[in-house]
Amino acid sequence: MLLQLTIQNFAIVKALDIDWQQGMTTITGETGAGKSIAIDALGLCLGERATTNTVRPGAKKADLAATFDVTNNTLAQQWLISQELQQSQSDSDSTGGTVEAQECILRRVISAEGRSRAFINGSQVPLAQLKELGQLLINIHGQHDHQLIIKPIEQRKMLDAFAGHDDLIDNVKHYYQSYRKQVAELEALELSQQQREAKKQLLQYQVHELDEFSLQADEFQTLEADFKRFSHSQQILSDTMESLHILSQNEQFNALDALQKCHDTLSTLAHYDSELANIAAIINDAVVQLDEANNDLRHYHDRLELDPQAFSMIEERYSQAIQLAKKHQVAPEQLPDYHQQLALELNGLTGDETRLAGLADEIEQTKQRYFEAAQVLTDSRMAAAKILSSDVTTSIQTLNMPHGQFDVAITPLSSDKPSAQGQDEVLFVVSINPGQSLEAMHKVASGGELSRISLAMQVILADKVVSPTLIFDEVDVGISGPTAAMVGAKLQQLAKNTQVICVTHLPQVACKGHQQLFVAKLTDGEHTETSVTELSEGARVKEIARLLAGNTITESSLANAQELLAG
Incomplete structure (x- = not known):
């Protein structure tokens, strides 16, 4: 509160x-x-x-x-x-x-x-x-609520609030949303069927082309390295031979002999000055590393093969990879991933065709479940409408409408298409005078009568929907x-x-x-x-009297006010 x-x-x-x-x-x-x-x-x-x-x-x-x-x-x-x-x-x-x-x-x-x-x-x-x-x-009812009660949408909401069947409405909405989603999917699939066929043919060609080339993951990086090596093999062969000559094979002067001689000289001098021993040791390490590098370079040079046929195959595959990548506007190393992406897209289009074939049946099943749920909601509304009609009739008759009759008319929607709110049209109809037929409220009720009907409805709903x-x-x-x-x-x-x-x-x-x-x-x-x-109590008497008589408060109005408060 x-x-x-x-x-x-x-x-x-x-x-x-x-x-x-x-x-x-x-x-x-x-x-x-x-x-x-x-x-x-x-x-x-x-x-x-x-x-x-x-x-x-x-x-x-x-x-x-x-x-x-x-x-x-x-x-x-x-x-x-x-x-x-x-x-x-x-x-x-x-x-x-x-x-x-x-x-x-x-x-x-x-x-x-x-x-x-x-x-x-x-x-x-x-x-x-x-x-x-x-x-x-809090639930606030305003002075213009009686203007809402004549609107069919608000009337349906009031009946549903009185019935308290939110779970039934949610169930209907669930199947309605599923139905609309499936219909939208079907329409999209049908609309794009021709476009999808053209897309499928293009994808089939692209995937077939990439299937034939079949570039594997990381293969392009290997191709690129091999291509660079083969395309510069003559220079590699010549330069490695020259490096070996400098390192060890020049009989007149080479790096290994010179460094070894330097080490031997300093080792001899170290007998006279021990400080030279460390330097000699460092040079010895350099001799060992230089000798290891020389051996590795010699083995590398001996393994070099100038195979024109192998180079031709590498060059051709390397060039094809670049051309395909340019054609598909991707980097060459991304071709395997792109190939997989196109294959998945092609499978998806094939799946769309399968989906299209079965979707119509799913829609019919969902529609059937929707109408079953809608019928349960209709039955609940019908039951609640009888009680609400009786309650409002009794209430408005106590509000100085002694011959008033109120009824909730429920009729099926003119269309058989699913609706989020069920398959019912709800209309509040009233009769004010004896012998008068039940009509829509805005046709037969005055403003004051609408206010009383609205108030009766609000009191009944307030008692039903606890706030x-x-x-x-x-x-x-x-x-x-x-x-x-x-x-x-x-x-x-x-x-x-x-x-x-x-x-x-x-x-x-x-x-x-x-x-x-x-x-x-x-x-x-x-x-x-x-x-x-x-x-205070005294002030209330004066205020009630003012409401009764206006600004001029009389003894009679005060007595009347006291009588009202006492009652």
């Missing part, structure tokens, strides 16, 4: 701090005082979009916060836990022990420039999360006299099980509240400010 609403610099409100009670709270005030301003502020806390005049003139930002007790609200608790946004607070009970009171604070901060920030229990969240949680905390807090924002427009008293009694009855907040201009409704708030607008000629005050 709603515990507290704090408002700062919102519209014409400078600062308000409102505590809310259990049961029924009524909000009254003079015309133009802004009776709905607290509801508007609460709506922003629940995630509604802010308008340009949200921030009070001259202020930098509007700051709005609503505190809820979610101790008995299992859905809200589960949502907070799933989002890691829960908050606990221990309060002392009357026995001196402690009881866990789980509170939740929704806050909205809106700058004068229009920027908005949302918070849940102190953590900043996206506006969508605020709205998602808000739907679990911790229900707000009725001037839903009693167009109602007066004995009907108003009946409306007040219905709302008071509803408040036995849930918190009800009602903005009203009717004394017969205002007097039914367990708590009454009075909204006043104050101005000094330059600035305007709205205040909200909880009325």
Whole structure:
């Protein structure tokens, strides 16, 4: 339930701090005082979009916060836990022990420039999360809801809400979405069949060509290395021979002999100066390494073969790889991967043809399952429609429509194509006067009668679809006299099980509240400010009397007000 609403610099409100009670709270005030301003502020806390005049003139930002007790609200608790946004607070009970009171604070901060920030229990969240949680905390019924009740789409939603068969609707939607997905796939496959055939022929040619060449992974790198070696083999042969000549084969002077002689000389001199021994050792290591390099180079030179036929084969395959890579616009070393990619694409096209052959059967099977699920939903709607028709008829007859008859007409859709909402057209029909046939509501009901029907529907749905807090924002427009008293009694009855907040201009409704708030607008000629005050018993009598008699309160109106409050 709603515990507290704090408002700062919102519209014409400078600062308000409102505590809310259990049961029924009524909000009254003079015309133009802004009776709905607290509801508007609460709506922003629940995630509604802010308008340009949200921030009070001259202020930098509007700051709005609503505190809820979610101790008995299992859905809200589960949502907070799933989002890691829960908050606990221990309060002392009357026995001196402690009881866990789980509170939740929704806050909205809106700058004068229009920027908005949302918070849940102190953590900043996206506006969508605020709205998602808000739907679990409060249900707001506005004064224009009776305009929605004449729309067939809204009528179907109301019937489904009353029936509470969300699982059946989800089942229908599941098969509908599967059906639409399969139909879209079939249409795409059929649309591209000719293009796919042309693509298939091209892929077959490309894959065949690459199959014949059959370049293996890393083969091009080997081909490239072999091609470079063979194409420079004459130079390699000549230069390695020259290097061997320099290293060891020149009889007049070669590096190995010279280095060996240097080592021998320094080794002899080391007998006279030991410092030369280390140098001689280093040169000896160089002799060993140079001798090893000489042997390796000689073996390499001896193995060199100038095979023109082998070179021709390597050159041809190397050139073909480059040409194929250029043709397919890829790097030569990427040809094996590209070959595999084309083969997979070709297999996919072949699979599409197989898929196309079996998809029609799948669509028929899904369609059959859809209609079976839709029929179950239809049966549920029919059953709920009988109960709702009876409940609304009884309710509107107590709202000064003694001959009123209400019925929920359900007919099959004119098209046999699957629909996300099932195969039913839902229409609310009414008869107001004796002998009058049942007709669509907008044809036979006046504005006031629509308001009463809408209110009856809202009360029935509110009782069926449990919400911790229900707000009725001037839903009693167009109602007066004995009907108003009946409306007040219905709302008071509803408040036995849930918190009800009602903005009203009717004394017969205002007097039914367990708590009454009075909204006043104050101005000094330059600035305007709205205040909200909880009325004492005495003040309630005067306010009810004002609602009865207008600005001139008489003894008779005061007595009438006391009588209403006593009743």
